[in-house]
Amino acid sequence: MRRADVEDAAHAAARDAFPIPHPSEFALPPGELWVFGYGSLMWDPGFPYVKWAPALVYGYHRALCVYSTRWRGTARRPGLVLGLDRGGACRGIAYQVATDDVDTALTGLWAREMRRRVYEPRLMRARLAGHETRVLTFVANVEHPGYAGRLSVEETARLVATCHGERGSNIDYLTRTIDHLTELGVRDHNLLGVLAAVRALHPSAPG
Numbered sequence: 079m080r081r082a083d084v085e086d087a088a089h090a091a092a093r094d095a096f097p098i099p100h101p102s103e104f105a106l107p108p109g110e111l112w113v114f115g116y117g118s119l120m121w122d123p124g125f126p127y128v129k130w131a132p133a134l135v136y137g138y139h140r141a142l143c144v145y146s147t148r149w150r151g152t153a154r155r156p157g158l159v160l161g162l163d164r165g166g167a168c169r170g171i172a173y174q175v176a177t178d179d180v181d182t183a184l185t186g187l188w189a190r191e192m193r194r195r196v197y198e199p200r201l202m203r204a205r206l207a208g209h210e211t212r213v214l215t216f217v218a219n220v221e222h223p224g225y226a227g228r229l230s231v232e233e234t235a236r237l238v239a240t241c242h243g244e245r246g247s248n249i250d251y252l253t254r255t256i257d258h259l260t261e262l263g264v265r266d267h268n269l270l271g272v273l274a275a276v277r278a279l280h281p282s283a284p285g
Contacts, residue, residue, distance in 0.1 A: 098188045111180050114204055114215035116140045116170035117160035120258045124190060125183035127173035132262050134205045138217055139166035142234050144196055145224045149245040157241030157248035158226060158234060161218030169264045172204055172213050191216045196224035235275030249276060
């Protein structure tokens with residue numbers, strides 16, 4: 079079977095397990111759909127939005143806990159990308175989606191995040207400047223074989239330092255995330271620890 083056919087089958091399975099919701103299912107007022115980004119969505123949301131704001135969600139933390147077998151690694155040499163894992167809190171960016179763009183945004187997000195079912199869509203409470211609202215985000219599916227679990231800093235760094243996929247190196251993914259968090263005034267000590275370990279393994283690593 080061609081890889082494209084395999085990917086289409088996986089996409090269909092993900093769609094059946096977590097169908098794209100109708101906007102009315104969120105029971106939110108018009109114009110109140112916010113999408114929370116904590117990794118690549120921070121620099122490449124891929125959908126139209128009205129505005130963005132720094133946001134904080136509770137109960138989950140950002141972690142390199144999802145194997146990447148295409149974009150930042152391969153099936154033989156999987157890299158690691160971010161997921162929301164249980165415990166703690168996470169700072170990122172919330173994007174407000176206009177009512178007329180909700181269908182487009184949801185379709186794009188499902189195509190991007192739900193192909194392997196390694197993420198689960200969730201509506202979560204988030205603190206934005208001056209108020210709280212619910213945000214749509216994607217948490218790591220701990221039952222999925224693509225969930226890496228809580229690897230040591232050393233094991234995480236070894237994978238990040240050596241893996242490369244269709245969208246570039248795993249190191250680039252890590253450094254871009256850290257750079258955008260720095261712009262928000264956020265120091266993610268876990269990611270900074272991984273980057274330090276990557277540099278120890280490969281002193282010429284960028285970032």
